[in-house]
Amino acid sequence: MSQSTFTVPYQHPFTPDAKYKKSVAYFSMEFAVDQALKIYSGGLGFLAGSHMRSVYALKQNLIGIGMLWKNGYYDQGRKQDGSMQPEFREKMYSFLTDTSIRFQIPIMGKQVWVAAYYLAPEVFQSAPLFLLTTDTDGNDDNTRKICFSLYDADVSYKVAQCMVLGIGGARLLEELQYEPQVYHFNEAHAVSAIFHLFKKHKKVSEVKKRVVFTTHTPEEAGNEKHEIHFLENLGFFSGLNLETVRKISGIKDNIFNHSLAALSLSRKANAVSKLHGEVSRHMWKSHAKIAPIDHITNAQKNSYWTDTELEKARIDGDKAKITARKKELKAILFKTVADQCGKIFDPEVLTIVWARRFAAYKRPDMLVWDIERFKKLMSNEDQPIQVIWAGKPYPKDEGAINTFNHLFYLSHHFPNMAVLTGYELGLSKLMKDGSDIWLNTPVVTREASGTSGMTAAMNASLNLSTYDGWICEFAKDEVNSFILPVAEGEDINKQDCDNLMEKLETSVIPTYYCDQEKWQTLVLNSMNDVHVEFNSDRMAREYYEKLY
Numbered sequence: 098m099s100q101s102t103f104t105v106p107y108q109h110p111f112t113p114d115a116k117y118k119k120s121v122a123y124f125s126m127e128f129a130v131d132q133a134l135k136i137y138s139g140g141l142g143f144l145a146g147s148h149m150r151s152v153y154a155l156k157q158n159l160i161g162i163g164m165l166w167k168n169g170y171y172d173q174g175r176k177q178d179g180s181m182q183p184e185f186r187e188k189m190y191s192f193l194t195d196t197s198i199r200f201q202i203p204i205m206g207k208q209v210w211v212a213a214y215y216l217a218p219e220v221f222q223s224a225p226l227f228l229l230t231t232d233t234d235g236n237d238d239n240t241r242k243i244c245f246s247l248y249d250a251d252v253s254y255k256v257a258q259c260m261v262l263g264i265g266g267a268r269l270l271e272e273l274q275y276e277p278q279v280y281h282f283n284e285a286h287a288v289s290a291i292f293h294l295f296k297k298h299k300k301v302s303e304v305k306k307r308v309v310f311t312t313h314t315p316e317e318a319g320n321e322k323h324e325i326h327f328l329e330n331l332g333f334f335s336g337l338n339l340e341t342v343r344k345i346s347g348i349k350d351n352i353f354n355h356s357l358a359a360l361s362l363s364r365k366a367n368a369v370s371k372l373h374g375e376v377s378r379h380m381w382k383s384h385a386k387i388a389p390i391d392h393i394t395n396a397q398k399n400s401y402w403t404d405t406e407l408e409k410a411r412i413d414g415d416k417a418k419i420t421a422r423k424k425e426l427k428a429i430l431f432k433t434v435a436d437q438c439g440k441i442f443d444p445e446v447l448t449i450v451w452a453r454r455f456a457a458y459k460r461p462d463m464l465v466w467d468i469e470r471f472k473k474l475m476s477n478e479d480q481p482i483q484v485i486w487a488g489k490p491y492p493k494d495e496g497a498i499n500t501f502n503h504l505f506y507l508s509h510h511f512p513n514m515a516v517l518t519g520y521e522l523g524l525s526k527l528m529k530d531g532s533d534i535w536l537n538t539p540v541v542t543r544e545a546s547g548t549s550g551m552t553a554a555m556n557a558s559l560n561l562s563t564y565d566g567w568i569c570e571f572a573k574d575e576v577n578s579f580i581l582p583v584a585e586g587e588d589i590n591k592q593d594c595d596n597l598m599e600k601l602e603t604s605v606i607p608t609y610y611c612d613q614e615k616w617q618t619l620v621l622n623s624m625n626d627v628h629v630e631f632n633s634d635r636m637a638r639e640y641y642e643k644l645y
Contacts, residue, residue, distance in 0.1 A: 103196045117159075117641050119279060120278050122275075124287035125283040127170075128145045134221070135521065136247065138489065139454035140313075140546075147401065148636065153223050154398070155634060165214055166188075166244060166246060167188065169188050170247045170489070172184040181490075192216070194214065194215040198269065198272050200269070202261070202264050203336075205240070207240060212233035214228045227269055260333060263291075264292075268293070278307070282311065285355040285359045305364040308359075309644045310365075311368075311393075312367070312369075313545050313546075315542065321356075323353050324352065326351065345361070357384060365643075366389070367391045367644055368392045369393065374391065376545075391643055393643055395548050396631045402556070407422050411628070420620075429527065429531060437517050440513075447480075447605075447610070448532055448534070449484045449533070449536055450528050451464065451486050452485070452524075453547075454489060455488045455497040458540050463538045463593065464484065464536065467598055480606050485514075485515045485516075486501075486517070525549070533558060535562075536561050540563075541583055542565060546566045555624065557623075557624060559578055559619055559623055561578070563580075577622040577623040581600060
């Protein structure tokens with residue numbers, strides 16, 4: 098870590114644009130600002146990374162507060178037989194500055210030291226980031242371990258991580274003598290900060306004045322709940338008595354709902370797509386006293402993600418150039434396929450990619466559910482296809498790991514099927530560049546937004562998707578993408594699988610091989626339609642206009 102001088106009181110390094118003068122501290126458990134800084138797991142981090150890039154581009158008065166994970170999330174290695182294995186290795190970063198700030202917060206009945214490191218904006222063209230860790234002198238092995246791995250599987254450690262982000266982040270701002278006008282919690286991980294603020298300001302109205310909240314998921318697992326005495330024993334409520342905690346947070350019983358507390362103590366909240374806004378308002382409608390929930394649709398930074406030659410061809414409307422460049426980019430991705438899987442893929446062949454976090458509701462293996470139809474597609478020599486999967490399950494999610502390994506073992510039977518490990522920013526970029534079809538198969542209403550399809554579309558890959566999340570605001574079937582009808586009734590899995598196979602057999606594959614003119618038009622429409630609305634500069638502007 099570099100030891101360059103760091104002075105307090107902290108001053109924001111940008112001269113902010115007049116439209117974005119209000120000072121904001123943005124709390125997030127993960128940030129994906131660069132492949133080299135491995136402090137993210139998936140979509141939440143990719144989203145926060147693009148947001149921080151747009152803050153830099155637009156010169157907004159915002160700083161990020163996050164965590165310095167010693168082992169990152171995990172490295173996706175392979176066992177002797179090639180199936181996946183989570184590996185935990187220490188990461189070192191000489192581009193971070195040690196601020197020399199050290200302070201203590203009570204966690205698990207101990208006074209725990211927290212150290213703060215700084216990512217200067219010019220390193221990766223991002224907002225300034227402060228990263229907190231307990232892996233520092235003065236802590237015992239158990240408390241150092243709090244910041245070893247993102248989303249620790251041990252519930253006490255996971256809550257302790259949230260406390261370092263929340264209470265630790267609020268304390269860091271005091272150490273910096275930096276008082277932001279807005280505390281923005283990106284997901285409810287940092288909600289413990291609210292109780293620290295209440296203790297300081299003594300009134301709910303003073304807390305609400307400062308706090309805004311983004312909810313990212315309708316998923317049960319994403320809206321954490323814990324027994325209230327368990328949290329109290331960890332020090333979660335900054336010493337407030339439980340009667341006060343219940344009174345101010347909307348909690349009626351002994352189960353503390355982190356998202357409900359964040360909604361109860363924010364002045365404004367937002368969901369991350371139009372559909373997710375509707376789902377969220379419905380989901381929380383029985384709680385009358387929560388913040389109003391608007392929506393700001395997620396987006397990604399196009400200048401970071403888009404291949405420059407593809408972008409120039411898009412601006413020129415040069416379909417032939419897009420097609421030619423796409424084949425060059427496919428050849429680059431296929432070197433990784435050859436390296437990891439020992440398979441030679443052909444840039445002329447239609448290439449379908451499914452790549453994102455492996456989770457049951459995202460249904461990564463839908464393409465192989467009807468194995469006979471899958472085999473037929475894979476063995477068609479007149480209109481061949483190639484399929485690639487990648488993505489990290491949570492390291493303790495046995496079901497998702499089994500799905501990943503099932504696909505890996507199945508791939509041994511097909512020279513045109515590959516399953517890659519190491520899905521991080523770098524591989525994600527390669528796969529978006531090198532795919533013709535970006536396959537997205539979540540259960541409808543359960544993907545709050547999703548953003549991987551945006552960056553795929555920026556790089557001339559067509560979305561083939563269920564009608565969920567951001568897709569509802571972007572997609573026009575057979576105009577800029579291929580969309581499956583919304584399944585209804587009992588067995589939505591079977592309907593979605595049948596509809597996916599039907600779409601591939603009768604539309605996607607024949608269009609690619611028999612109507613290149615239509616294909617190229619779809620691609621250009623998709624690139625144009627994603628360009629402005631789903632660029633994170635629009636999103637970062639809307640956060641100032643709608644939320645801050």
